[in-house]
Amino acid sequence: MNYVVKKGDTVSLVAYHHQIRPFDLMLLNPSIRFEYDYLPVGKNLLLPKQARFIKNISLDNDLLCEYGANQLEQDRLRLEELGIKASVIGFSVLGQPLYAWVIGTGKKTCLYSGGWHANEWHTSKFLSRFMMSYVEKQQAKEQWYGFDLTELFKRVQLHVIPMVNPDGIELVLQGLYEGHPYEHQVKDINQGITRFNHWSANIRGVDLNHQWPAGWAQEAKGSPHQPWPRHYGGPHPLSEPEAMAVYEYTKQIQPDYVLAYHSQGQVIYWGYRGMEPAESEEMVQRLCQASSYTAIRTAESDAGFKDWFIKDTHKPGFTIEVGSGVNPLPPQSFSEIWTNNARMGLVGLTL
Template identity: 40%
Template sequence: MLQYIVRKGDTVRRIAAAHGLTSGHVIQGNPWAADQPYLFPGQVLFLPSVQRRRHIAQEGERMKDVAALYGVSLEALEQLNPGISPGGFCAPGKTLVIPASERAAVVTLRGEYGPSELAADIGLLINKYPFISASTIGFSVLGKPLHLLRIGSGRRRLHVNAALHANEWLTSPCLLAFLEQYAEAYEKGRKWNGHSPEGWFNNWTVWAVPMANPDGVELVQEGAGPWHPYRRELAEWNGGRGSFRHWKANIRGVDLGDQFPAFWEEEQSRRGMSGPSPQDYGGPSPLSEPEAAALASLCEKAPADIAVSLHSQGQEIYWNYRGYEPPESRELAERLALAGGYRAVALTESDAGFKDWFIMKFRKPGFTVELGLGRNPLPLEDFEDLTLETGQILAAILSQ
């Protein structure tokens, strides 16, 4: 067994991914970890040694078939199996040692996806695709950058944000992964699921804020240990619970989904929350939180033709707001819902959200998209499906 000392930011999933293990392997060797909401820096884990994958060659199977099956290169397969003929057939019954799968995409999940993973992937993406530009629109309460990505050269603007609610963090890699797929297809002159990225690029500019609440995301994933500057306050606001998996708010206990100046007072009265909380507290005033204020400022400086805020879960698309929405909103929402396999829903008795403010402020189509089904945070296993659904919905906008 390998002895591993936990560091800040480590989670069971992240440690497992870094060592080629599953979360189950880590828990099996450290059963107490299943009863802890978070790991603590300095804790010792015992990790089993990793056994290489093996494959028994089948009748008529070629080496390139095996390489494709496991997502590895012929060269890597040959290195671990000296003497094989890379271009030929495998001897039936021969045991082949399979190397680790190669990482084709930049945006992948190697455990929870937090601010560090986002920053690293943005760096890789802008290096790989120079036509993607990156900047920041401000900083969170704890000083984390609020990243902005732009792709396209078109006159029309599409604003998309994700992870406004902390425990809905899976929306971040879904958005970023779609942008990567878009960029790759555009660069190679290929279609994306029947759509033309070249047309997207020429007609639209996408302004994407992939993680609007980085402090909250990190809290959900890593907890509030002794190092955390808000440790005492968070424990009180969380009712003494050790886990923050249910947390939606920012690090000051303000729900960013109730922060925008669109009948804010009515929403505050309806929610009935008078102070910091895991959710539903709209803050002392509209746009009091730097994360919400940065989003609003971005939209005012660069008004969008359409705005989308990615949330989870429910497989629903909300499109209206108190009659301020333009006439085309309903039809467009139905098209987006059809593209993603979702339902278009006219929402009532809900105010102060980003979509609400955007519609009321600009009289343009705005949508809240509730990705997936289940309980937040949604399982990592849903990532591939949700990325496709995100792309199908956004593609329906970009292709019009």
């Protein structure tokens, strides 16, 4: 059986929709070397004649699925059915909408964000699934890890931007295809390499967490000086529409504190050059207790989103590094990420 790759397909998705294991897809198609390899649009794949492992795959279990803009779109519709509508806070370089959700009506305002780096799509998946469970369980009047969710909804206004970098995430999941609007630019930036596992920037080679007005010039000195798969801070702070959208939104909602999700390391950074408020230390201890992650005061780097937030507002900001291994973490990592972070996400609402 043959299958022609469509836009948006990934190894996990094709396997999932045909009820086969990614492993079997790889066996039949040796050009796919890793489960998280990208599939160029139009590529011909061989599929096993018969789905062999149907019993192991349930349609409700998407643990093994990668997560890109298409999956976020499906989750957006599901959340809308639950009565929670997204707002569009801006557009990516390629014109994809950047979504934010608001859940709860409380006075305390928290902002969770993820999907900053292209090869860190697990954080987007986590945040979407976290929102979904939070809303579903509240509506069913269920408790979650002992938390009274209705009470939390009343006390806290949770803002979530799950995918800051949809263009980059799609590049890592899918690679370049003929007619991609940035085909030549991306090829140049990537020096002709046709894999994108190491790519963390947005589609024009700017690192969205390296371009915030907090020691930007200092950070730029030790980083690439031109568009690059990672760590290039852009021609000036906030040069990219994705970073600007988050900047404007954060200014508008004035959160009491922020959690920014990245992978990997299973650590939580909580300081920035001694500018963080005193309460940050106690808060990070609570996050660590809920997750078994390790607190680290500072990464000795500048120009990140939480660095800017701490510097500008003198309020607490945290960078949560989920998972461990090499990015992009394999789909299986999601089970550890979910276990450690669902509870931490709730504790994060009560700091």
